[in-house]
Amino acid sequence: NAGVTQTPKFQVLKTGQSMTLQCAQDMNHNSMYWYRQDPGMGLRLIYYSASEGTTDKGEVPNGYNVSRLNKREFSLRLESAAPSQTSVYFCASSVLAASYNEQFFGPGTRLTVL
């Protein structure tokens, strides 16, 4: 039982390049999330998927797209990377996007955009 896994762990991009961050969970959770964490700031929600087949924008969605491929997998795509997207990206999942449900986080992807 691996929990939430993310690939890659590290990535360096040049401005304008594109890439996809992968996330998978094996806990049969319905809801999945993408956050970014920047120094001196709290985690900020980029996109989330309350259930398979649905996705919604979070606080900072500009420059990103997501795909809920199936119940297990939720990917985050940067179409044209910018230096402002240098950050640590965390994927998380929970049973349901409601109330008391605990979120489980992946180990993160450290992205640098030059």
Place this chain on the structure above:
Amino acid sequence: KNQVEQSPQSLIILEGKNCTLQCNYTVSPFSNLRWYKQDTGRGPVSLTIMTFSENTKSNGRYTATLDADTKQSSLHITASQLSDSASYICVVRSYSGGGADGLTFGKGTHLIIQP
């Protein structure tokens, strides 16, 4: 606007000592409050989740308290160990508002335990 403020920003204590981290929030309507531990280079891991009716909740040497009237929470660490060195994040869930997920994250307290 919903906000979660944590203090201190950073804290250094000696191994074996106790410490208390603070969290003040202005989230409404309140649903629950969570404390997470984030080791360097890792994702956050849940320590406790408390609803408005729970005043105290423990997880080993970690004890969280909640005062829903004053909108304050604290995380007390007893007999600290080197492995307690981490960032501790307070997160408050609202039934509405906050992020699209209903969550407002604090910036965290960076705790360093020295031998």
